[in-house]
Amino acid sequence: MSFRDESDDQNLRKPFLHTGSWYRMGSRQSSMMGSSQVIRDSSISVLACVLIVALGPIQFGFTCGYSSPTQTAITRDLELTLSEFSLFASLSNVGAMVGAITSGQISEYIGRKGSLMIAAIPNIIGWLAISFARESSFLYMGRLLEGFGVGIISYTVPVYIAEIAPQNLRGALGSVNQLSVTIGIMLAYLLGLFVPWRILAVLGILPCTILITGLFFIPESPRWLAKMGMTEDFEASLQVLRGFDTDISIEVNEIKRSVASSSRRTTIRFSELKQRRYYFPLTVGIGLLILQQLSGINGVVFYSSTIFESAGITSSDVATLGLGALQVIATGVTTWLADKAGRRALLIISSVGMTVSILIVAVSFFVKGFVSDDSSCYSILDIFSVIGVVAMVVTFSLGMGPIPWVIMSEILPINIKGLAGSVATLANWLTVWLITMTANLLLNWSGGGTFAIYTLVSAFTVAFVSIWVPETKGKTLEEIQRSLR
Structure with a gap:
């Protein structure tokens, strides 16, 4: 990151910090305490x-x-x-x-x-x-x-x-x-x-x-500042984020129009949630965040150490660390692909991969019930279980891990974002708690049955994404809201 002091160049318009807020030189004057730093x-x-x-x-x-x-x-x-x-x-x-x-x-x-x-x-x-x-x-x-x-x-x-x-x-x-x-x-x-x-x-x-x-x-979020009516701070924040050689007038006008249209009514009646512009993003956002957890990712990770031990991997802690490293790598790949392949495509690829991966684990558990513990086939099935768990974690990280949070933050209308975002986040954490509390009980009941349930949920996720989830790649937040109306 490159910074320069204000004294280096008095002719450039630039942002500087004073008690946590960003200001612009040239368009308006501001006093400064201490040294200033510029992001060019x-x-x-x-x-x-x-x-x-x-x-x-x-x-x-x-x-x-x-x-x-x-x-x-x-x-x-x-x-x-x-x-x-x-x-x-x-x-x-x-x-x-x-x-x-x-x-x-x-x-x-x-x-x-x-x-x-x-x-x-x-x-x-x-x-x-x-x-x-x-x-x-x-x-x-x-x-x-x-x-x-x-x-x-x-x-x-x-x-x-x-x-x-x-x-x-x-x-x-x-x-x-x-x-x-x-x-x-x-x-x-x-x-x-x-x-x-x-x-x-x-x-x-x-x-x-x-x-x-x-x-x-x-800087504070320019869209939040615009919603709160802080026009000067909103434009200053956006200018900092877009660069001082960038004309932000078009984006400023789009955000102002979006805020004006959503601020005509400050409260929403439950009857109005039947409108597509509200029920559709709510359904997609909450649905994705619930399905993200119902896929059983926490249950799979929870049971992974047992699967590793069964496959002859002596140090389950090191194996779990390796699984965590794979998650980081796969999620890093997603940050590169999200704006190239698109959100919807990654979700479909991810949920299909998860379905196949968990199915492999489920079949391995079911078949192991029909073979003796000391047979070579049993050892092969343990290896398939490890492959399935690793593949499930990797494919989850490629789409269903990061993308639902991205889409939730993109599609919720600004006038219900606070309430709807809280509901969506609460739904996600309730599901996390449900899976965490039931995983051990389900696995004690039947390993194969548990992973079969997770397989069905992942298969349903493929259908949900294919039918309901819109592609938001390359659109401004305001364009996404217009398309939902």
Whole structure:
């Protein structure tokens, strides 16, 4: 990233920071305290903003991955039973549901940056509570606080990225959200192999601590500023994001028209949700986020260590770390493909791949019931199970992992985005909790039957995407809203 001081060139129009807001030189004068920094290239400006807010999803992933490598040490040091540790691990989902309920309204009232600030603080307090815990109550409180922050982050970050990104980069930059989650999970797995659980909790503080600092150096979402009637700040923010050699008049007018048309009515009656412009994006957004979890990704990952052990892989922790690394790589590929292949195509390819992959695992489990444990066929079936699990995780990461969050942030109308986004995020976290709580019970009932259910859900996802999900590649958010009307 390239910066230059104001004193280097007084003739250039440029943004500079003062108490967290961005201003323009040339079009209006502003006083400055301290040195100013300039981002000369618009793509670098947007990328810098995305990388800063991506610390939130890294925190999200770190929270999700923390319980896996620490289970043995925490249960031993604090003398917890298995059920007590299971409660500790699941409480982040409960906190996330509470955070999801409030996420949309918080981000609408105080902005995307303010919402992320609020999310970061309970995360830091939560990690401190865990790191200094001497009994289970501190663990539970810390996990709930972390979950609350994660619930807000999971909605706010994709929305902020969608609202600042240019249309030709929105898919790629939006996919950075899920990429960061997978990086956070992998970091938790990796560091958990080498450091004690209390130190790992202290390390969990870092992403949100850096995030809070970084939020002072990025602009607020121009679309939120426009909606709140802050016209000058809205245009200044957009100019910073697009570059000072860019004519933003067309985009400014489009956003103003969109905000004006959606602001004629500040409240929506339930009867109006029958209109296509409302029910269609709600159905698509909520449907994708529910199907993302009903595919059983958490159940598959949960059972992966057992499958690895059955296949003769002695170190399940290292195998799980390798699986996390594959997730990062596959999600990274998606960030490159999202604006080339398109969202819809990636979702179809991903859900078809998941269907085939989980079917392989299901068939392997069913067939194993008819062969002896010491036969060569049994060992071959174990290998097929490993292949199926790995392929499922990779194909999930290619589409169904990152793309539903991208589409949700793109298609929800601005006047119901806060409420609808909260509902969609809550639906996602409720499904996460449902799958997490039932995975163990279902797998004890029947491994083959469980994976057969996940196969049917993935097959339904193929049909859902093919029939309902629109292609949003290459369109501005305002063009997407016009097409839904």
